[in-house]
Amino acid sequence: MSYFEQREPPKREDRLQARIAFGGTLCGLADKTRGCCLDDRERGFTQGSICLLLPGLAMLNSLPDSVVLLHGAIGCGACSHSQNANVRAGSNLRRGKVKDALWLSTALSETDVISGGEVKLEEAIREVDRRYRPSSIIVAAGCVPGIIGDDIDGVAARLQPQVSAKILPVHCEGFKTKIWATAYDAVYHAIGRNLLDEPREYEQFLQDEFAELKEKHMLSRTVNLMNVSSMGRVDELELSRLLRSLGLEVNIFPVFAHPEEMYKVTRAAVSISTCPTHDDYFLKHLEEKYGIPYIIRHMPIGIDNTSLWIRDVAAFFGLEEQAEKLIAEEVRELQNALEEFKPLFKGKKVFVSAGEIRALANGQLLRELGFEVAGIRSFHHDEYAEAEYEKLAAGNRDFVFNIANAQPFEEVNMLKRTKPDLFLGHWCGNATASKLGIATHVIYNTGLSYIGYQGVYELARRLYRQLKNPLFNKRLSRYVPLPYTDRWYEADPFKYIKTIGGEGVE
Template structure:
């Protein structure tokens, strides 16, 4: 993956640097990590799946964050299937002796125990750093054990040290799924259908789309996106999150794969197109009015439903604009800073802009060709983005703290990992996503407007925090340029104190 993890400058500079190709050579001479690894992001997807067992092959600490997700996973699985069993997780618990002698026997025992204890449809084995470094032959062990168990065994090679780009976890998960869950139990050639039944089936498939969801969206988001697609008279199947392993056997029985995040889905949809010839829509995430319009219209164009889609969009936007009038008045001129995945923050920037807010800055965990395309659209559609700061890098809270000391935004939008440090600087915090909230589609715009307005009505809580709790950085650091530890990549140095000294 050609991706950048170190940049600090303004949005137009980032766009130009991406086009020149030199952007991907940038690096930090000092870094302060604050994010998870490829394994933890893989777990975020796989722990949602129904009737599976997850085996983390590694020390007991790897994947430990799953403990806090047990109840949440079960509750949200049951929103899709009342019979769902929730999270079933094991760890091979490698210790110092295993590092010397190998952990293959522990892995074999764990798979056999998972089969005997739970009888799942699939067993996902996530390989962590330690067994990869000591040379455990995971694939050979699992091939051998597969003959002894009924569950499909799916190896996921998501060792954290293999990449600095967390989003590579999506490719690792899809690679395992595509290789091990796509085989049909009953080949199409063996099915005998009446001619009329077959014609009806073919018609249904010609109007069916696979909606590729993400673990960071809610069930309410899914319902909203299904509503939009049903308005075009389409059948919708949702995967991979909260899906059953058997659902992947019919992935090819569709007319179109519909992505809501190119960073998340490009590996999957490209592979399915290559193998089965199924086209895909992979442009933007349906957050905000403009991006939801584009998303709906792209799908409509594929089915030749442009006129129907235009009428639907016009009606939805007209009703939404009427409902947003009072919120736009309250939010007019408020300045926001957004942190998260590149696709989501760029789309959310458009949403906040449509509510009358100004985008002070954005911080993406990485930046690649998908972000570059969406950034150019934002530069064209959101005028103040010409002056907006764009920071790239997972973690690096010291850079964010420096920026906020000079350019204090009215609102911080981000993941839980960065929300705490923003709150300590007295900045109101709005989560970038949540399993109980609606962000996507037209209903998502209204929900975000309502919640952001409520948060900004009373900011006293965060102001009180900032008076009593301080971040662990010296005053000398706050006087420096925030991106001084990034090797020169052509970015402007006017994002620091020389332009806003004393703010």
């Protein structure tokens, strides 16, 4: 039975044997994963992190004409206050109008915990439909309904005939999975089950054969460009530019896609992922159910990776020759433009922390710019990253490698040892390096350019500026303390990683 026929998608620990705890070197990881997956480990000391609700909401809040109804305690979904900036800017860039995200909370109380939250949810859905008249009502469940046993799918099914909006139950119960990338599956699952039906076509009394042919031709050259909110508009435009240079049409999906137009994703010639962590769950579904093949291999971050990404697409359409011309010209132009920055980058040590593929691809990119990779941390590990590891392993392999769902205590320990010149970390993930006085730059921000050839240049330009004047961090480090004990800095950074149920590996 297809996953999409079940109410909830499986968690990634089960589906992909995804893991969140490892510390060592790249060679060490290669040994561990060769022939089998990394054993499931955990930590005896942990710091807070995010859950699947956050990346889930980053996507869901972007959908126009939709209301996100958080079913949970009142704090769940408060991250939307930050994500709203992306919704505002993103709406403006794509639709010419600044618009706030619209998220609501059923604000479950102690009484609801005891007596169940289904009635409250039902009433809320009815009121949302009446008050906002949205195209879709997204019911995102947090931890509490997951524990008290609210059946959000049952409620949605019961109410669907009574409301005009499409109801989408999305399972974001944070305690159920350690792998927040499960969020992509959860959102895709809801979209796949609810929004992909073609609207009823009206019979054409006058047949326009030419228009039909034109549409058919257009669709045969249309690609689904998947974006789960890891790219801002500027990055979408860069990839669209490259794809259009090959004569292709681009359908960006699912962020900022109107629910009523989502069915178009089932008509394209091929789907292209920009990150193997994001889309495999949905792309397999599109292939199985709608016969749309997919490409999911390289992340177009860095020069070589962007070229590989283009080649894969070109090969699908038999456009290899055109692609090579495009790549040669793009790379030549880019390399010339980068010359200005390279002397400052040469030999500088860099430490990278992000989602697995993004971290590894950026490691590659930074090498291309002349940096030396001193360490890489990724939020989790699964089989889809093997190709990226192989690319990195072709260069110097002797750097520290850590799989951790944030856990800055491990990071601080490694940074003290490796003393990098530059650190690239995720959203809310640069403060530790900043307090150490290391030059920093955010590795993900939907307002900035990271992707494609343009992304390489823009990232280089920003790193150049950070390195040219890192005094903000340097001055900080003198006066702003980090919260760790002296003995922690002397301990093994991976001291608290242990096999499940076992002792530390010290």
